[in-house]
Amino acid sequence: MAQFDRVDESGLSGGAKLLAWLARFVVAVIIPVIAFAVIYAGFIFLRDSDAPSWFITIVAIVWGVGGVAMLYWVFNGIVERLPDQWSQRLQPFVFVGPAIAILVWYLALPVVRTFWLSLFGRDGPPADTNIFQALQSDTFVGIANYAAIFTERLLQESFRNNLMWIIFGSTLSVVFGLVVAWLADRSKFERVSKSLIFLPMAISFVGASVIWNFMYEVAPADQPQIGVLNAIVVAFGGAPHPWDKWVAIAPWNNLFLIIIVVWLQTGFAMVLFSGALKSISEEILEAARVDGANEVQVFLRIMIPSILGTIITVWTTIVIFTLKIFDVVWVMTGGQFGTHVIATQFYRQSFTARNSGFGSAIAIVLLITVIPVLIYNLRQFRQQEAF
């Protein structure tokens, strides 16, 4: 691919190089900015009109999508009409620039900005001050927010809960995923059973929360139970309980929330494991069976070790996922009954309590916990010779 557009800049003077970079930067930034401005103007117009809502919706969709597509076309046209040399220099940035500019605005810069906010009190740095004035202001608290994260009782509780989420959520999903993949592989009903186990992946966390709230629904002991779990418990002579909202068994009531995510994520684990199991060579398995190993031994001694790589990948993915769990807890319990997790605390501090400093510090902690994965990803990428 390298031959197509070799740009030889060795012959350029310093001034021309600077000019080239300036032009690239302008191209990269100006497309999103103009796209934004055009769509924005259209939006203000739409917002103030009183057409029926479905009509506004359709116009908005066409406007938004079409606007972005048009801009690429227009800018590419402009760049292609430039002298060849400039066209070659700038065209890659018509293609790549908008993506980079948006990513920098939405993810890269916020890392720095959130860290900066996390060093200040609840209202952030005072307005209209430069860095040095901000650092000397009353609201600058240094690492006090971070100290609070590790000492406040509610936050410690959320760390404990998140740890439970990570341990139980990932382990149970992996175990159930493995079991289902293994069973389905030797059943005639593989397709339909895998479909049904995978189906919850289509359901939103809010929807799943309603589903499981209904499963855990509790009625007074003298009335018929309409929740499945309590109906079963009562049928066996037990007493009905509000499972996930049952403070008396805290922190174990968290398990009833974790089950929801296991229910959602097992399908994901199953599909990956199923593919991995099918790729184990049949000869090895046959050889083991001939040597007298039973199915369980084959599963534990041969299958598990051969798909260990997949197991670790799935495990990591679900760990990252449960680390950021928010919707389920927020809708099911709102963090009450001792079920807060890091992400719900982040939301509560940032948007309910409006303590942006503290909330930002929690977000930074969340980022730090995924850094090992980030580094792993980068190392994997650097090993790819192709790039």
Add this chain to the structure above:
Amino acid sequence: MKGRNWTGVWLINGTLLLLVIIWSIPTLGLFVSSFRDRFEIQTSGWWTVFPHKEWETVAVLDPKELGLDATGVMAVEGVQGTFEEMREGIASPDGDTRITWVGNRRLGRIEIQQQSWTVNWDFTLDNYKQVLMGTELVITKADGSEEVIPGQDMSQAFLNSLAVAIPSTIIPILIAAFAAYGFAWMKFPGRRMLFILIVGLLVVPLQIALVPILSDYKALGLNGTFLAIWLAHTGFGLALATYLLFNYISTLPRETLESAFIDGASHFTVFTRLILPLSVPALASFAIFQFLWVWNDYLIALVFLGADPNNKVVTQRLADMTGTFGNDWHLLTAGAFVTMLLPLIVFFALQRYFVRGLLAGSVKG
């Protein structure tokens, strides 16, 4: 040997069936309940739509006419018991009938009940009407009293979800496809560094961006608009989209492209006429993932769409409903099913792309 094989097959299929049933019960319960009458939902489990045995009153007796003394042990229809025992219900020795005292000690009556097979099939579409339309609906308050409130108008929320999800799917794919092509087939200074940036941003949790972006939106007057949430989903989905599409586009056969360039095609032409059509499988997989992600998203809508009831998406509306009428299961079950409808259609219609898309997108930050 053959016998052992059969037990094995039964064991495997039996366990699998058990797991599938356990996995399906929650969704099935929601689905069935959403069609049940609201009083039925509150008073009997949804599983009573399946054939089951239920006590049915076949005769009513007046204790006074029988001359029974409610303070002592009474004998009726061949069974004996005190008032307290009778209130619980006493089964006859053969187990077929049951004597139950209904009401208080002085004015009650005795019912003779027999068990018979029944199904509770009192299905209705009212729940969906109430949830979808703007018509009035009745909710039960915690103290048992009832209140009539305006309908939930989830059809508006459904439209809003479409208005959010469609551009939030297409825009990032469009931008990412351009970028992926640029990275794969163009040479420019800084290419490697910029791609490393994208790989690094893959797992960055989006929580990190919410507060700064919200303050930018406030400054721009964008809060609560669809544009705000489109851009947010674009920003948060772009790293993954670019990475996945790059992986696909960079493996397309180079001979095809080379011959196109020799024929004098420009990058733009090659991209729109050649690369995009060839990339349809990858584009479709990612589109399904992104669409479901946006459709099912709650956090980003909560932060950026805010409190304007006219703009709320289905997940927000459903979450609001769980807060407002936590026990009105006729509304919640129907509402939840409305939110699930589109994802489930996608699931059943495009299962292969669906699975591939979700697997590819599972690392999203």
